[in-house]
Amino acid sequence: MRRKLRPPLPQRHGLDPARLRLPDEGPWATLRDHLVARLPRVAPERIDLMLAQGRIVDLDGPVAPDAPFAPGTSVWFHRDLPDEAPVPFGIGVVHRDDAILVVDKPHFLATIPRGSHVVETALVRLRRELGLPDLSPAHRLDRVTAGLVMFVVDPALRGRYQTLFRDRLVHKEYEAIAPHDPELALPRTVRSRIVKVKGVITAQEVDGPANAETRVELLDHRDGWGRYRLTPLTGRTHQLRLHMAALGVPIRHDDFYPVLREKPLDDFTNPLQLLAKVLEFTDPVTGARRRFESGLRLDLG
Numbered sequence: 001m002r003r004k005l006r007p008p009l010p011q012r013h014g015l016d017p018a019r020l021r022l023p024d025e026g027p028w029a030t031l032r033d034h035l036v037a038r039l040p041r042v043a044p045e046r047i048d049l050m051l052a053q054g055r056i057v058d059l060d061g062p063v064a065p066d067a068p069f070a071p072g073t074s075v076w077f078h079r080d081l082p083d084e085a086p087v088p089f090g091i092g093v094v095h096r097d098d099a100i101l102v103v104d105k106p107h108f109l110a111t112i113p114r115g116s117h118v119v120e121t122a123l124v125r126l127r128r129e130l131g132l133p134d135l136s137p138a139h140r141l142d143r144v145t146a147g148l149v150m151f152v153v154d155p156a157l158r159g160r161y162q163t164l165f166r167d168r169l170v171h172k173e174y175e176a177i178a179p180h181d182p183e184l185a186l187p188r189t190v191r192s193r194i195v196k197v198k199g200v201i202t203a204q205e206v207d208g209p210a211n212a213e214t215r216v217e218l219l220d221h222r223d224g225w226g227r228y229r230l231t232p233l234t235g236r237t238h239q240l241r242l243h244m245a246a247l248g249v250p251i252r253h254d255d256f257y258p259v260l261r262e263k264p265l266d267d268f269t270n271p272l273q274l275l276a277k278v279l280e281f282t283d284p285v286t287g288a289r290r291r292f293e294s295g296l297r298l299d300l301g
Contacts, residue, residue, distance in 0.1 A: 002296075008058070018076065020077070021072075031070070031075065099152070101156050105146060111149055116265060144271065173231050174230040180216060188216055189213060190243040193209060194236040228246070278291065
């Protein structure tokens with residue numbers, strides 16, 4: 001079993017450095033030549049500056065600007081951060097012990113770094129704010145959805161908790177605010193086939209065997225709006241949003257379904273009225289049955 005190398009650079013802003021493993025062979029005379037070819041989105045001038053400033057390191061320390069290409073070795077560096085609008089909402093801690101951390105993620109905050117969202121993510125914020133540099137996500141929640149997210153505190157237990165979610169051994173319940181249709185017979189189970197094409201922002205329902213299943217229940221209603229409990233039995237992309245739209249009661253403030261509307265990333269108004277309300281599972285370490293409920297609530301009014 002290959003030993004995992006410990007990064008020779010500390011975290012920055014709660015982020016681990018990127019590791020780049022050099023191929024076992026290649027035509028490059030210097031490391032700089034390889035980096036220019038390997039990182040086409042980074043300007044050569046930027047790579048030159050990072051090398052000159054000693055910001056690209058190997059296990060022995062900063063790499064010289066004229067260092068030769070060393071097949072099979074690794075280098076580490078911190079990527080440049082995108083410009084991000086601060087998400088003006090806090091993260092509530094629901095539960096914390098030596099193994100796991102369960103939090104209430106606010107709307108508009110991504111779970112993990114990806115694309116335009118890096119520092120302004122739940123993972124990075126929690127690492128910094130709680131002093132937990134080894135924190136890792138057990139699963140993910142969409143940026144626009146609020147509610148419960150579980151993280152693993154102990155790196156040795158990461159795989160055991162992540163496997164719970166991968167194998168769909170976690171019972172999840174969501175709440176949503178959507179139009180109330182008195183003619184819609186509920187409760188019911190919605191089944192359809194959902195596909196998500198890479199590079200396309202929305203998913204869609206298509207003909208074919210069902211791969212997505214959601215239990216939909218009406219909890220209460222007032223003034224034309226209903227509060228719904230949504231229990232996903234599968235985990236397809238945007239499943240709950242698609243199924244509610246297909247029933248003719250799209251979730252309030254949904255900018256994707258049934259009609260895609262562009263919304264600036266720094267617009268924090270009118271959050272999607274979807275909340276991850278319950279996580280329940282048998283703990284893989286202790287064997288105890290655990291249930292967590294969000295302290296957040298959606299406004300029916």
